[in-house]
Amino acid sequence: MSDSEPPMTRFPVPDLEDLPEDIREHIEEETERSGFMPNVMRAFAYAPHQYRAFFDYHDAIVEHSPLEREEIEMIIVAVSGANNCLYCVVAHGALARIYAKDPLIAEQLATDHTAANINDAHRAMCDVAVKLTESPGSIEESDFERLREHGFSEQEIWDIGSLTALFNLSNRMATFADMRPNEEFYTLGRGGE
Amino acid sequence: MSDSEPPMTRFPVPDLEDLPEDIREHIEEETERSGFMPNVMRAFAYAPHQYRAFFDYHDAIVEHSPLEREEIEMIIVAVSGANNCLYCVVAHGALARIYAKDPLIAEQLATDHTAANINDAHRAMCDVAVKLTESPGSIEESDFERLREHGFSEQEIWDIGSLTALFNLSNRMATFADMRPNEEFYTLGRGGE
């Protein structure tokens, strides 16, 4: 059994009591909701201005997107898998399982989204997200056409791009600082809940 | 929730009763032991001669290797993650969790073995396995030296190579035929058993 790990290994993790009031409250609310304190929050609090910017950016997309929440998490897991980002694969894998009500979807999307048990529209959505992740310059008009044919609206397509872009940021922050996912994320949404 | 999936999608899955006696018995014994019938067995039975050869090769390494079983499964999961093989990541991820008694190790090794919570010897072992997977020609004397410094014997080093080689075969068979892991594998070894 692995020992419990620190939230990140390459920078010091600040104590909660040393954090600005708004950040401490934000973390506490999330802890209340989740039942545990996500390591990404304790890690990002190393740079309080960036902490606020990161979570605001996330909310700016997620709270206003016409995409289903399940679709949002599918994109994030496929992108994070392509970037081999352990933190995001595990943490958002849990959210994907929960929102998609599918206990198998996280490993499928993170390992090889082309072998995932998803519908054709979601396959196209993940194909574009992974392509924009791995070789941004190869995105072309035909990718947009394919998404439109599957019924994605213009704003949904913009958000497929935005989420992919944001998690190319997030994956690099997590990998650079070596953030480690909480143990809770590994089992959340696997059924029985 | 994903629908239950067939063992593989690109070739017909033979009926158990049509299989040669020895293969049917081999599958039934494994089903008895595991509690379910691993899809790789039903899929590989498409070519009975190759079925026998594959499982014999596996046993030839696993039953005689000086490596710990936990180490064997760690190598397999790291290799299969590097090859993005869903079947092997999920099925051997379960075995890695069970043999290493670590419910978190599968996602760690499959996603980014450099972020896994493992000791330095196992890190070196996985580094070599992934290197031999991704760019065989770049293996050099210093890789062997590093393994020896971590205490691996000559025969253990040979088997690090053998297991990596076998799962470069296995990953390609599973991906080519589009084998899908049984649902049971996703949850085995996550604790509570």
Add this chain to the structure above:
Amino acid sequence: MSDSEPPMTRFPVPDLEDLPEDIREHIEEETERSGFMPNVMRAFAYAPHQYRAFFDYHDAIVEHSPLEREEIEMIIVAVSGANNCLYCVVAHGALARIYAKDPLIAEQLATDHTAANINDAHRAMCDVAVKLTESPGSIEESDFERLREHGFSEQEIWDIGSLTALFNLSNRMATFADMRPNEEFYTLGRGGE
């Protein structure tokens, strides 16, 4: 001579008068300061919530970073060159020329930062930024040590990571939407100013 180009080709560019008050003012202030309206602002205004989040994130790093502004723009140009992002190479190339007071630095950093006429500390800084861009998983402890040896503080190192991460987002947004740099950016800072 190329015709004047639209700010982006893959999504409609909103009219200024249709934008929320705060965004219109933000654009007008920048237009006042620069003498022209940067296309990235008109393009990002397509999604107002994300517009605010993007520029806030940028300011959260830039206004609080212990890195010199010249260093910030060097990182951005090296990262954007590695990602082949025309908008960011041209727009931040102008800023790099201005802040570094070096009319040659943009092409050098964007084309091949290892051939740029920069000091050893900046070379190390750009090496890490490009490595985190191209293969995040290969970042290792020795990269951090090298930056520390060149005198970068812990917070500066965090920000080398943050800027790289943010422009991996930004490059993908610009490439996905096919944003085109204003003609003014191509000549700004080339001397004579």
Add this chain to the structure above:
Amino acid sequence: MSDSEPPMTRFPVPDLEDLPEDIREHIEEETERSGFMPNVMRAFAYAPHQYRAFFDYHDAIVEHSPLEREEIEMIIVAVSGANNCLYCVVAHGALARIYAKDPLIAEQLATDHTAANINDAHRAMCDVAVKLTESPGSIEESDFERLREHGFSEQEIWDIGSLTALFNLSNRMATFADMRPNEEFYTLGRGGE
């Protein structure tokens, strides 16, 4: 002129007399048939259980495949060329020349199978084998359709996959142990025989 080389450089080559009876006989039969003792046999005998498994696997495919023997060796040479495996390129290059009765085919398939003087069906067969070697995850339904259009049966297609998989194992064993081809293989089948 190069000196005669040992069968492999990274592990000790066992003496024939120390080998299990069945392996010694197997090697002697092959030596009888070929006129020389292939280095892969002396090298693989380092691990007798794996020796048996490897040659059994090879025979399980080759002796039962509906593919022509010439096609089998073409696949092996194209795969081994893609993996830059000297041993397999040279040894199976000899077999390809002999079975295809074409003294030029080995260099063509190993260097660039798309420039080889082969028919369209064999070109498709090698394209799929090389694709499965280099990027297994990119195999898709259209690859299977193309093979079917060229007249390959379902079992032949399975074996294109199996042979590719087996030589992704074999290439890695030969490269890992640094096996060196016998001088005889370089000239066999070049005409005059």
Add this chain to the structure above:
Amino acid sequence: MSDSEPPMTRFPVPDLEDLPEDIREHIEEETERSGFMPNVMRAFAYAPHQYRAFFDYHDAIVEHSPLEREEIEMIIVAVSGANNCLYCVVAHGALARIYAKDPLIAEQLATDHTAANINDAHRAMCDVAVKLTESPGSIEESDFERLREHGFSEQEIWDIGSLTALFNLSNRMATFADMRPNEEFYTLGRGGE
């Protein structure tokens, strides 16, 4: 502001007076015409026989090609950008701006030719040049068809290949010797001349 740089850093730059008469005159003529002495000439003079061969090869294509000079420079900049060659991007970027009468074209072609403001025929021309640069073996009949459909003659197509090939030589010479572009090249052709 960067210090003035030597023509190359990895080999000694010969003195003009030590050069063979024909080479000195060739350099002086070019210096007369350009108003400055291009560093590539001083650098290549290290090996006088190769100096002559290189400039003869260049002239053999450029002076006889049915391609427009503007097209020639576009190919060179796209290829040099793909190879990340600072010298050729900057020097031929100046020529591309001058011959295409487009002050923006150099950064566009060098950074991402797919985002350049060029017509469809030139896009196809650059696509093939970059493909032949990055993965020569993937060139196929459809690439030739596409060029023909855009009206390129057989000899023009040969020269798209020749120029790409020559600058794959030139880029490697410049990168190997670490040749640095003259400061004049950075600003030539940006308008106002």
Add this chain to the structure above:
Amino acid sequence: MSDSEPPMTRFPVPDLEDLPEDIREHIEEETERSGFMPNVMRAFAYAPHQYRAFFDYHDAIVEHSPLEREEIEMIIVAVSGANNCLYCVVAHGALARIYAKDPLIAEQLATDHTAANINDAHRAMCDVAVKLTESPGSIEESDFERLREHGFSEQEIWDIGSLTALFNLSNRMATFADMRPNEEFYTLGRGGE
């Protein structure tokens, strides 16, 4: 047995009698010397000015280089193998066998120069040539130091670069035009001559 192939497939091969006098004589001299007419000459004659430039460039290096002829051909085969260029691998493979008096060296260098039976100096020489071929920007001061430590002079090092550069041109011309090696090249230098 393969049918005899045309010198190239993508452009028309000019008749000897239509060629300029000097080129016809040059081809006839080479045919006299070799006993057959190398296809590269008939193919390159499509563009007579470039024909002259190409062979002049080759001679400018080969006739004046302090490198041994055997070393020249070793570099060419290693580079051409890295670029998967069938024509150059086969034609210069023959020359490498002849000049190095080693019938095994061509396959070794073309397939995997790190497994070739060559001395350490030649290994370093080929390492640098292949590195400059595959990722020119990664060449660094340590590569030059390593060559110097193995006793290569400054002019020899320049020529390791020049030959690599020239065959990056040559490989692309042969691949673009789809030049096919004469059958004679496959067997030349294999012993018995």
